[in-house]
Amino acid sequence: MPVPISGQYQRGPSCWDRVKMGFTLGFCVGLASGALFGGFSALRYGMRGRELIQNVGKVMLQGGGTFGTFMAIGSAIRC
Template sequence: MEPTKFERAKVGAMMGGAVGLCIGLVFGGISAMRNGPGSRGYVNNLAQTMLSSTATFAFFMAIGSVIRSEEAKAIDYSSLEFNNSKRFKTPPVIILQQQRDSDSRR
């Protein structure tokens, strides 16, 4: 069964959140070492950097995974034409275009 767009967005947000946490830890740690703790201390600055990068990455990854979740048709490779030397008689791009055109006419 194909996952729904909401499920894909949820998975994308989780992946983006994991990446955002790691990036926030790295950049927040580097920033704290370079600039010092600031007015709120090391932990608060690091936590804010991690949370903001997590939210940003999760948001954009969720949107990106929904955009890319269009259903792709499976290619029937058995219908592609080979000659004896295992090379294509016709370039695969042309064969797939012909197959797509014949599917759209139906």
């Protein structure tokens, strides 16, 4: 185990860094789930082409924003 040089200790990420990371991870998970669920539901409704892409994109952003917000709040509570 290396010894710290001249009293320099490493610190963990700050609370704000944890909240940002929680939002980022939640946003990515929300994007992925929005792509799956939005894609399947749009195909089930018979959407094709531009309508399909717009609908799936909207569902992805909504899912990412929602899940990212809840993950950020959860990360802030744990700080």
